[in-house]
Amino acid sequence: MKNTNKKGICQKKRAxxxxxxxxxxxxxxxxxxxxxEMDIKTGDKLLVIKRADGKGINLIKSDTxxxxxQKASRD
Incomplete structure (x- = not known):
């Protein structure tokens, strides 16, 4: 199967x-x-990360x- 994914495009479910x-x-x-949908509540902390191509930002819940x-430190 040919990979037709565009470089830099997230392949996760998007909305x-x-x-x-x-x-x-x-x-x-x-x-x-x-x-x-993301279960973001008042007071939650979000990381703001610039995309590698500089064309946008990602918001990630800090508890993620x-x-x-924590999981990585247990291994």
Missing amino acids: FFGMVTVTNKGQIAIPSEARK IDDFI
Whole structure:
């Protein structure tokens, strides 16, 4: 089977939740559907990571990274 994946494109399940606007304070509001699906609650910490190509950012719940580090340190 030929691999037709484009370089730099995430192959995980993706969903478009809408568009956000950056305020004059540099803030954005995460759409409610995205917060519900990702179980993001008030006070949760998110890592903000720049894409390698510089064309966007990824938001990752910090507890996801914490879980990974704990599992890795047990091995």
